[in-house]
Amino acid sequence: MTGWTKVLEGVLAAVAALAFAAPAQAQKEIVIGLQCDRTGPTQNVGLFLCPGYHDYIALVNSKGGVEGTKIKAIEIDNEYKVPPAVEAYERHKKEGAVLIGLYGTPQTQALTQRLTEDKIPGTAPGFGTAAAADGKKFPFVFPIAATYWSQGAGAVEFAKKQLGGSLKDKKIAYVFYDNPAGKEPLPILEDLAKLEGFEMRTFAVPPPGVELGAQVIDITQRFRPDFVITHLFGRSPSVSIKELKRAGYPLNKVVALVWGATEADIEAAGGWAAAEGYYAIQFAGVGSDYPVIKEIAAMHKAQGKDAPPKEMASTVLYNRGVLIAAIHVEGIRNAIKAKGNANITPEDVKRGLESIKGFTLGGLVPPLEITAADHEGGGWVQIFQAKGGKWVQATEWFRAYPEVLKKHLASGG
Amino acid sequence: MFHRESGYYKTTYAADMALFPLPIARHAIAAILVLLVFVPLALHEYYVSILNLILVASVGALGLNILVGYAGQISIGHAAFMSVGAYTAANLATRLDLPFWITLPAGGLMAAAIGAVVGIPSLRIKGLYLAIATLAGQLIIEWTINHVPWISGGVQASIQVPRPSLFGKQLNTQHELYGFLLFFAIVAVIGTLNLVRSRIGRAFIAIRDQDIAAEIIGINIFRYKLLAFAISSFYAGVTGVLYTYYLGIANYEQFTLVTSIDYLAMIIIGGLGSVLGSILGAIFVTLLPIVIRLAMESWGAFLFGGADINNLIPSMRLTLFGALIIVFLVVEPEGLNRLWRNVRSYFRIWPFSH
Numbered sequence: 001m002t003g004w005t006k007v008l009e010g011v012l013a014a015v016a017a018l019a020f021a022a023p024a025q026a027q028k029e030i031v032i033g034l035q036c037d038r039t040g041p042t043q044n045v046g047l048f049l050c051p052g053y054h055d056y057i058a059l060v061n062s063k064g065g066v067e068g069t070k071i072k073a074i075e076i077d078n079e080y081k082v083p084p085a086v087e088a089y090e091r092h093k094k095e096g097a098v099l100i101g102l103y104g105t106p107q108t109q110a111l112t113q114r115l116t117e118d119k120i121p122g123t124a125p126g127f128g129t130a131a132a133a134d135g136k137k138f139p140f141v142f143p144i145a146a147t148y149w150s151q152g153a154g155a156v157e158f159a160k161k162q163l164g165g166s167l168k169d170k171k172i173a174y175v176f177y178d179n180p181a182g183k184e185p186l187p188i189l190e191d192l193a194k195l196e197g198f199e200m201r202t203f204a205v206p207p208p209g210v211e212l213g214a215q216v217i218d219i220t221q222r223f224r225p226d227f228v229i230t231h232l233f234g235r236s237p238s239v240s241i242k243e244l245k246r247a248g249y250p251l252n253k254v255v256a257l258v259w260g261a262t263e264a265d266i267e268a269a270g271g272w273a274a275a276e277g278y279y280a281i282q283f284a285g286v287g288s289d290y291p292v293i294k295e296i297a298a299m300h301k302a303q304g305k306d307a308p309p310k311e312m313a314s315t316v317l318y319n320r321g322v323l324i325a326a327i328h329v330e331g332i333r334n335a336i337k338a339k340g341n342a343n344i345t346p347e348d349v350k351r352g353l354e355s356i357k358g359f360t361l362g363g364l365v366p367p368l369e370i371t372a373a374d375h376e377g378g379g380w381v382q383i384f385q386a387k388g389g390k391w392v393q394a395t396e397w398f399r400a401y402p403e404v405l406k407k408h409l410a411s412g413g
Numbered sequence: 414m415f416h417r418e419s420g421y422y423k424t425t426y427a428a429d430m431a432l433f434p435l436p437i438a439r440h441a442i443a444a445i446l447v448l449l450v451f452v453p454l455a456l457h458e459y460y461v462s463i464l465n466l467i468l469v470a471s472v473g474a475l476g477l478n479i480l481v482g483y484a485g486q487i488s489i490g491h492a493a494f495m496s497v498g499a500y501t502a503a504n505l506a507t508r509l510d511l512p513f514w515i516t517l518p519a520g521g522l523m524a525a526a527i528g529a530v531v532g533i534p535s536l537r538i539k540g541l542y543l544a545i546a547t548l549a550g551q552l553i554i555e556w557t558i559n560h561v562p563w564i565s566g567g568v569q570a571s572i573q574v575p576r577p578s579l580f581g582k583q584l585n586t587q588h589e590l591y592g593f594l595l596f597f598a599i600v601a602v603i604g605t606l607n608l609v610r611s612r613i614g615r616a617f618i619a620i621r622d623q624d625i626a627a628e629i630i631g632i633n634i635f636r637y638k639l640l641a642f643a644i645s646s647f648y649a650g651v652t653g654v655l656y657t658y659y660l661g662i663a664n665y666e667q668f669t670l671v672t673s674i675d676y677l678a679m680i681i682i683g684g685l686g687s688v689l690g691s692i693l694g695a696i697f698v699t700l701l702p703i704v705i706r707l708a709m710e711s712w713g714a715f716l717f718g719g720a721d722i723n724n725l726i727p728s729m730r731l732t733l734f735g736a737l738i739i740v741f742l743v744v745e746p747e748g749l750n751r752l753w754r755n756v757r758s759y760f761r762i763w764p765f766s767h
Contacts, residue, residue: 039727077727082667083466090462106666109571113661180570
């Protein structure tokens, strides 16, 4: 088809849309505002996560919507900058969004107070502060997925299991991106080091973290840890895999937190064979072996597309997008059920999110239990291992050291 | 506006020194002020929020323009001075419960002090070399805030700040905050207009045009270069404080190198060495991506297929934004301010071409 016929078709579609605009408005839609970053520094995440989000919403709509009401997700790209995020939020509010999908840590911070004042719930999985898990202090911010605190605790518990059930007198290296997000798990890890009696040493990696040679030599030659926990972003995780491998450190003694856990990191580190054994923490299920992913693929096929969209191949990030969308939809479903009709307010959706329980989407979503006090839903994580060309599940969903986390949450971080 | 004097009629010093010597200019400014104060009352919150972003950006752009446009020194560490102001105000507001009319100048002054220190290399180096020296300033300030919990308030390096209150009333909504921001933006504009025609401003311009010549005619280069850095950083610090109160949080991750570059873009597009240019630049850089997105949302769907649109809008937005900057700068390398002046001088003698 040439460009002009496409334009002509577009004009016809516009005329048709105008002609039928009036009756279409009668069918009320529920609006969700989604912020994304497809052009900024975290586009490697946004480009895969956000399509996953939209695909799940499309799947729900193709089945008639939530309790009979269609959902409209308006996406705005914030370029990982704060002023566009503020503008995007106000735009979503103007469109009548009942729920905001936040994107980016500084953006989440900048909008926290606004959300509370406007009483609109916002979700920030993998972003923002761990302290926001406390729904009493942050009533309108929902981490909905394991925070860095829970991930750090999960990594320690996993190390404990791998090292034979005790960490007494063991040595653990914590390699982190030297920014607030990278430093966030530190207080938890320090506490656990005392509790479990292991020696922890921290190795800061200054952004952008593409040069880890010195740290890795320090780790492997001088400190010689029994286990390494890495918490890196962007290109950095792949560099860490490469360097640790080159230094001869066994990769099955390494576990990465969620932003060093994608297929792309493994590819960039030199492929699956090079990264064999590397462990990574996930807050959403990985792989295409879930009923919902198959349904989405079937939906694409029914729409006449030959191949599923290329984003689906990056299952780690794509599935996270699906998880976020699924929790949004569940929150809205609960709100509609509680209210009895589809005229829900943002506060109804907040209560809807706070009553999510036992919703696992065939294993892609952890057994969350979000309550008014716990907006994290328990802090469930799952660990996967790079093995034979794909991520292989290494543990079931688990939550580690809840009492330690509770203590930190109570003291407000 | 399209006006000029037919002769020289000033008989008093006061008339000669007036900011806007002609009645028509005064009326025009008064009309603009009335519009600025009253029109937003009728606007939806969303549009007011965009105006707010523009107001804050204008203050920062004005400050940077004093340094780059008037004094001829380059700085790519402007965002770091904003974070200095932001954290100073946030600490004062949360630890000592001080109101904004103390924290705001305090944030500005702290940024000015640090800015003057970062400006010291400007005494020996110029141009690209100075750019790199100020880049170092940016990185050092970022590192310090990240690593000193006493400043940053903890591992997260963010401090929640209560919104400003005036006569016991807390300013929460976009409309209320608009009033707050507009006041400081107007003060910043008047301050800059007066600064650049004062002894200090003329000294800056002399240094910019030829610093050796400036030194020979008796301008203390050491003093005025540092003063340029200090004043510019003061504006930046105030911008940081305004952001802090507007967002309710101080967070250094929003004041990165990219932000410094954004502000440089504003003044280059707007016009170096011009007050109006700074404001036009702030409007252009803030508004253009929004307008492009609205246009793409309205018409983009007719040209491109469904799911791709989410990828295309942000990409087209960046591409068009870059292309328009090039177009504007090719049409008028001296920026939007010069473009406006060209239009004005064309209409002054219209319909006669000479």
